[in-house]
Amino acid sequence: MNDITEIRWHGRGGQGAVTSAELLALTAIKEGNIAQAFPSFGPERRGAPVIAFNRISAGKPIRSRAAIAEPDIVVVLDPGLLGIIDVTRGLRDGGVLIVNSSKGLATVNSEIGGPWKLAVVDATAIARDILKRPIVNTAMLGALIKATGVVNLESLTQPLEERFGKLSEINVQACSKAYKEAVVMEYSPGVKKAEKVYPIEKSLSWKELNLGFVVTEMGNARSYRTGYWKSERPVRDNAKCIKCGMCALFCPEDCIHQDAEGYFEADEFYCKGCGICARECxxxxxxxxxA
Ligand code: SF4
Ligand code: SF4
Incomplete structure (x- = not known):
């Protein structure tokens, strides 16, 4: 690692990537380090890809506040991002990649292995089990600490208490469980990163999009391929559905359409998993x- 450890977090809106970065910075400062945490804002919607950053230094002043292009550590909160974004872009040789996935170390390594240490944990299962919600940020902090030792696990308790109040106990549990369950593959020099073209890189940049369409029309999912964003998907119980169409009316992506039997079906390719239809039904x- 360098004098200043640089960390990049990849998640989706609502998963807590920014909170993770802030909690890590607070913990590092509590241990006597200098630290910063900041997000990179994109489309600020639940389910949209989100990036956050940390810089941590034992004593050297941190002068840059620029986005981190060549991180020492990358943390991926959403396994669905692996197929659409090059999360390891710029990750230094000998760095650390920490991934939330239910697929296990060997499978994740075959998909995204490279010249770095790899840690895998099923943070979604841990969060669903302990927090009863798929918010994986505190579990991923546990996995990060195990794989890197960038801060001590015990030092995280106080920042968690201050952030989550009466919910801090279950967040400490999620963090500790992920610390125990994360499996780690050590760095092997000479391993090559697999070359891949990611769907999001094939999409138009914002400068190329027709802004008039984006601003004035609902249902711009076709421009953004929002089906890739979701970590949750809607499932309809036909026994309860009265075919009123309210879900379609409120869907911000205009991706719910009536089928031949009159049921309103979400298009999996464009549904971004925001949950508005479930709330409005x-x-x-x-x-x-x-998902
Ligand atoms: S809101 Fe949609 S899912 Fe709910 S009852 Fe109406 S048509 Fe059925
Ligand atoms: S179908 Fe439901 S979950 Fe999917 S984008 Fe529309 S409102 Fe959101």
């Missing part, structure tokens, strides 16, 4: 489940 026919 007044018969309780829609439930959000893991």
């Amino acid at each position: 007044w018969t309780g026919a829609i439930t959000m489940v893991e």
Whole structure:
């Protein structure tokens, strides 16, 4: 590692990537380090890809506040991002990649292995089990600490208490469980990063998009391929559905359409998993489940 450890967090809006970075910085400062945490804002919507950054130094002043292009450590909160974004872009040789995935170390390594140490943990399962919600930020902090030792696990307790109040105990539990369950593959020099072209890199840049369409029309999912964003998807119970169409009316992506039987079906490719349809369905026919 360099004098200043640089960390990049990849998640989606609502998963807590920015909170993770802030908690890590507070913990590092509590241990006597200099630290910063800041997000990179993109489309600020639940489910949209989000990036956050940390710089941590034992004593050398941190002067840069620029986005981190060549991190020492990358943390991926959402496994769905692996296929669409090059999360390891710029990751230094000998760095550390920490991934939330249920697939296990060997499979993740075959998909995204390279010249770095790899740690894998099923943070979503841990969060669902302990927090009863798929918010994986505190579990991923546990995995990060195990793989890197960038701060001590015990030092995180106080920042968690200050941030989460009465919910701090379950967040400490999620963090500790992920610390125990994360499996780590050590760095092997000479391993090459697999060359891949990611769907988001093939999308138009914002400068190329037709802004008039984006600003004035609902349902711009086709421009943003928002189906890639979701960590949850809506499932309809036909026994409760009265085919009123309220879900379609409120869907911000205009991706719910009536099928031949009159049921309103979400298009998986464009549904971003925001959960608005489930909230607005007044018969309780829609439930959000893991994507
Ligand atoms: S709002 Fe609920 S009841 Fe109405 S069509 Fe949609 S799923 Fe069915
Ligand atoms: S179908 Fe439901 S979850 Fe999907 S984008 Fe529309 S409102 Fe959101």
